[in-house]
Every structure is written in C-alpha cells, then in structure tokens.
Amino acid sequence: MPHIAVVGSGPSGVYTAQSLVQQGSVPDVRVDVLDRLPCPYGLVRYGVAPDHEKIKSLQNNLRTVLHEDRVRFLGGVEVGPALPPAKLLELYHAVVYCVGAAADRRLGVPGEELPGSWSATDFVAWYSAHPDARDDGFVRGVRTAVAIGVGNVAVDVTRMLARGAAELLPTDMPQAALDVLAASEVRDVYMVGRRGPSQARFTTKELRELATLPDTEVVVEEGELTLDPGYRDPVALPAAVRRNVEVLRSWAARPRRDAARRIHLRFFLRPVEIVEGGGRVAGVRFERTAPDGLGGVTGTGRHEEIGAQLVLRSVGYRGVPLEGLPFDPGSGTVPHLAGRVLRGGVVSPGEYVAGWIKRGPTGVIGTNRPCAKETVASLIEDAPAVVRKELAQDPLTGLLAAGVRPVEWDGWRAIERAETALGLTLGRGSVKIPDWAGLLDAARGASGA
Template sequence: MLRVAVVGSGPSGCYTAQSLVQLDPDVLVDVLDRLPCPYGLVRYGVAPDHEKIKSLQNSLRAVLEHERVRFLGGVRVGPDGVPTARLRELYHAVVYCVGAAGDRRLGIPGEELRGSWSATEFVAWYSAHPDAPAGGFLAGARTAVVIGVGNVAVDVTRMLARGATELSPTDMPQAALTSLAASAVTHVHMVGRRGPSQARFTTKELRELSTLPDTQVTVKHEELELDPAYVDPSSLPAARRRNVEVLRGWATAPGPAARHRIRLRFFLRPVELLADGDRVRGVRLERTAPDGRGGLTGTGRFEEIEAQLVLRSVGYLGVPLDGLPFDPAHGTIPHLAGRVLRDGVPSPGEYVAGWIKRGPTGVIGTNRPCAKETATSLLEDASALSARSVPADPVGALRAEGRTPIEWPGWQAIERAEAALGASLGRGVVKLPDWRSLLTAAHGNAP
C-alpha cells in the first residue's frame, strides 16, 4: 500500500484525499491538521449565516470517513511540530494543502492603531477559531470602514449589521453573539479603490445586503459613473454585469432610512488611518480614477471618513512552511502540476494543492480539479515512491515521539460537546472557541 500524508483538512486537503482513494485502490491517506477540528475554511471561514455553504461539511465528512482515509487532528507540521523531513520518513508521499494563512496589509501609516484589524482576524473571532483574538473589535465603535470589495468584505459588513435574532440560530460562539448583539455600530462604509465593474463580490452575496432587517444600502451614482464599464456594461462578463445592475438599482432607488446604514464607496484608496491617541478615529482616502490602460491613478483629492473600527479585507497571503521552498512574490510553493520544485527540479514525494499551490483564487469548487491534478501527478510517481520503506504505523511512530493525534472519535466528541453547549444556551450547535475547551472535549470530558 502507498501511504500518503495530506497536510490540511480543508476542501483542498479533503478533495486530494478523495481523488487519491478514488483513483487507486492501493492508497492509504492520513489527513493531518494542526487543529483538532477538520474542514478548514469551511468551518472557520464561511460566514455562520451561510448554512447552505457550511453544509459542504457533510460531503467533506464522507471523505474523512472513507475506510482508507484517517483524520489526525492536533498535529502541527513545521517548527514546534513534526518537521517536514520527518514526514517524508513516515510516508511515501506528502501533499501540502495548508492554504494561505496570512493576510495582506495596506502598508499605510496608522495601520497598527487600536481598532485597526484584518478581516481575517474578525472572521476568525466570530467563527470560533481557537487562535483568534479574544475580542474587543467593537469596543467604543459607532462607525466602521471595511476596506475591500470582495465576498469577505461583504461578509464582515453583513455581520456588523446583523442582529441577535438572525445570528442566534447559527453556530456562532456565545461571546461573539453577545458582543455583536450589543454593538453600537450603525454605519458601515465598504470602500474599494477600483470601480464597480472590478469588484470581486458575487451577485448573490451583494444582494444579501439589501435583505438585512432595518438596514439601508446606498451607493453614490457619481462614483459609479467614473467607471466606463458601468456606463456601458455590455462588454462585461455576465457575473460582473449583474453586480453593476444591482448597484445601479441602489443608486437610483435607495431604500428607506433605517437604523443600520451600509454605504458602498468606489474609486477611493486609503492613504492613512487617523489617530486619536493610540486608537483609530478615521480613514483618509484619496480619490482614484482609471488611467485608460487598465490601471488607476491618484487625483490628489482627499476625503476623510470618521470611524472607530477599520477592517482591511484586501486578500490572503500564503506563508512559508519550514523545510519547503517558497515564492514570496506569489505566496506559493513552486510546483509543476502539483510536484514541489526545488531549484526547478521536482522533489520526490513532495506535492502541493489548493491555495499554497495556486494562490488565494477561485471558489471552494476550484479546489476539485486542482486536487485531482496533484493526485494524478502523485500516482504517476507511485512506483518509484513505493520502493522506499516507511513505517507500517505512522501514528504509532508519532505517539512514540510524544505527539498525541486526535483521531475521528475525538472530533466526534467535540461535535457532541458543541451540541450540548448549544442546548444549554437554548440554541442549536454552538462552537467551542478556544484550545482548552476543544482539547478537553476531544478527550471525552465536558468543557
């Protein structure tokens, strides 16, 4: 049997494991994750009120319950964990599906002020990621600025305008639910440096903003008209043309006044976060304009938006993994059809899939063909890979070295604990938000 370790249990890791066992009956796959919980960004990145997308966990579960697939949670790879070189000794092949754990920065003055956060941190908090900041996002905030016009920006904007009634049925951790329910934020500005035709949100997500109770969505007609493709959208792809039509409707027929106001702004780029002591008090923005060559130019005209909370949502970024080559310009591991390249040459037994392979692009389904390409490359190399001797029981070897993998029954114990917690609060399933409670539950004790 060919023994393969897949590092990462999100969609790319699960789809890689699925492709391997579907394409070859002589493959055994261990799916490793540093967290005790599987599913990656489906558990910790999809907004809690998007139940349909979150239900993808059911299909990922089927992969991890396959008779030739084993989930090993709580296994850190790299510094302070299992070295990548040691993984190569334990398995015939290793596929790294570690995503893009970093976030891009604005690189402007004031970015380190209190009240300035990445959207990644905010999402991790309301999604109960055990590494998330403890809270404090909303303290003293009345107005928020979300920098970015992609789906993550739409998600965090929507969460800021949601009420307890809509969020209580979700699996949001109790502390985040309580904080959002008590929030004084009533105005949210979502700001993009480009025009409406370049925005990266999907039409379905965009439209959701206007369905929020007691919420008015507005957009400035004069900003939209700065975009030539808005004036004449006939050449746009269908998805972006639909976005333009939604925005056109909001510009010409804004909804009635409401407690929450969401304002979409375009052709503005942040140049400075303004300070009140060590806290954010606003954002200084420069008006941009199309340069006629597909880019932007600054106009030298500025405006300020008062805000006590700034969330930047300008993209994810891959981070280096100790022992593996890395392309810092693209935030990816160099590869050829999924085979890791060292000095331009494929490294035997090392592979990549998902965002660390191609960058943070595409939707969840994009990971399927990406994973299949990598799995196909690996299986083409199988005869050479299987010639090397590896331990019959990698988990036993890990335990002998002091590692304590959390296997599938441990994850099921966490699920039971989260269901019990929700019942005790009069809610459905409620996520456990910290390492201590997760590990306590995994080992069969009440958190």
C-alpha cells in the first residue's frame, strides 16, 4: 500500500494530500501530513489577519481533507537533524515538501536592526499567536508607525494598527496581544511604496477596507499619485489595477476630516535609512523616486524623513533552506523539475516539492491547487518505480522509534476545545493559545500522555 508523506499542513500541503487521495491511477494511497507545529493550516491559521473571518473560514475546507480516512495529520514533527530527509524517505515511499517561505526579505538599509524595526511577519506572528513569536509588545509607546510595502500584508498590518479594541474583541487574537493593541496610542500609520499606485500589489477589496475603519481617516496625496502615468491615464491598466486607481482617486477628491487616527498612503518613496534616536527607531529617511519609463523607478536625490517609533517592513517572503534538501539561495526555492527535487541537476527519486518552496512566494491561496496537482502528476507518473519498495512498518512506528511524539488529529481537536474554553473564561469566542507549552499541554491532555 503506497504511503506518502507531505511535509507542511498549509494550503499547498493539504491540496497535495487532496490530489493524492483523489487520483485514481495508484489505488489505496495513504498520506501522512506532517507539520512542525502541533496545529494545522499554516498561514491560514498564522498569517491571515484575525478580522478576516471569511478567509480564515478556509480552515473548514482544509479540515475536510485532513479528516479524510486515508489522510493522517501528525503535528509536532520537525524535519531536521533529528529527522533528516534521508530518514523520512526510509519511512515513506515518497515525500512531498510543502514548507512554504518562512523568512522575510530585508531592506538592506542602515538602522534595520534597531529596536522598533521589525518585519511584518514578526508582527503578524505575534497577533496571530504563533508559538515562535516574540512578545515584544510592538506598539507600546508608539504614536506613529511606518509599514514599508504596498501589498496585502502591508494593508493587513496597517489595518490592525488602526483597529479599535471593540473591533478586535470578537476575533481569536490572543489575549495578551489584544490587551496591548487595546491600549495602543498609535494615531498615524504610514504605508509607503517605492513605486506608484499602478504597481501596488494590494487587492481592491483589501484597500477599500481601510476606509471602513471607525474614526479613521485615509489620507492620500494627489501630487504623488499623479507622478504615476498609469494613474493619470488608467485606460490601459488591467481591470484589477484600474479599480485600485479609482479607489485612490475617490479618496484624493474628498475633503479631509478630523479623526482619531489617520492612515497615510504614500508612493514613490524609497527607504534609505532607519533613523536612530535614543537607541531605537525614531523615523525613516526616504528618497523620492520617479518613474524611469521602463516600469521601474529611479532616485531623484531628494529626501524626506517620516518620524516614527515603529517600522514594519513588508517587502516579501523568502524560502529558507531545509537541512538535507538542496536549495537555490538566488530564488529561495528547492531546485525541481515539475515538482521533482533535483540534486546536482538530477532527479532525486521519491522527493518532491509543492507550494512556495517550489515556485517562490507568488500567487494567492488558490494558486497552490494547480501547483500541487502538477507535483502529484509527476509523483503518479513515477509511481511504478517509487512505490515498489516494501515499507518495514507503519511510518508512525518509525517516527516514534526516532523519538518523535506526534500530535495526532485528536490532539489537535483537544487544542481547539482548549481554545474555546479559554475564550469562555475571557468572555470571548475561541481565543488562540500563543505558546508551545500551552498547545502541547492541551494536545497531550487528549491522550493523558
């Protein structure tokens, strides 16, 4: 009976498991979905903003796959020195790595390491209760924040910085983060891009949400917007970009009003230094850019400084090497041929990749479906050679023998029940447990282990 491991339980991993059990060419396939964390769903649990209930509800679809009879969730299983890829390949007929892109891109400017300078990934992990997150408080003592980047993650962190406590209370945000954000004194949030509005990566739905926040004014500068030829004449722009431009144009045309908080959307500003003051972030120095006529921008030599006590960089994700797998540092991906892992340019039998570690951090959640299907098609094509070996035992037995104590589906359900119970004690709905000890205590309680 073919037994496949899928490493990673985010959308790419779950879609890979789904494609494997739905294909009919290789019957009776069993799939173990392994994850380093005791909780499934990857960035759907730990990367989607807590106030985006519709997107978070995708967990219900992923749950259906993980609850399938031929799929087994095994959390708390870390592939690395104690369980290297070579060992995993001994336990399974094939392994598909769907480990995403866990690192953030750097700005590469002076002052980036100052206290108060963070990646948006760090901030998101904190308010999403990722057990590896640092509890820095982030917004304590902050009145002005700068988010560098103009994609959906930048919009998310900008929105969360401007949210009020009443709007966050119904979410599953961990209580400690809620308390800090509820006490926030942030009054101005700048979201800054080095290019123009027609090159921004945010979606119109995300952009419009900024104008729905209570007692919050969105400020745009018409003079900056008109630097963009696409803004001045949007006829040739793709429809999605044209909608963004229309939203920005409507905001530029309306009169300013008083509000408790302001969100400033700024364009054609490139960060050149994070400014220090008193041993921590005091602002960001930008160079004004201008379109170069080739779709990029060039520096003008003119500079502007925005004072701030918090800087969040949101300029993209990047894959990180997994010990024992080949890695291309230039692309931040594992070298592959239609999902087949390449070692030294040669296909490595039984090893595959899907998702961001395969193609880079591009696309939306749904993009992972065709990506997973391509990889599974390669695996099925290779099946006569890959699955002919006999496995000595149930892979779970081998994992236990290697000293791994997986959190199985019952353990994950116990975590969910514990989070519901925690929310009840706080007068809220389900509230995420933010630390390893709490998650594992809840999971182990399911079996009494």
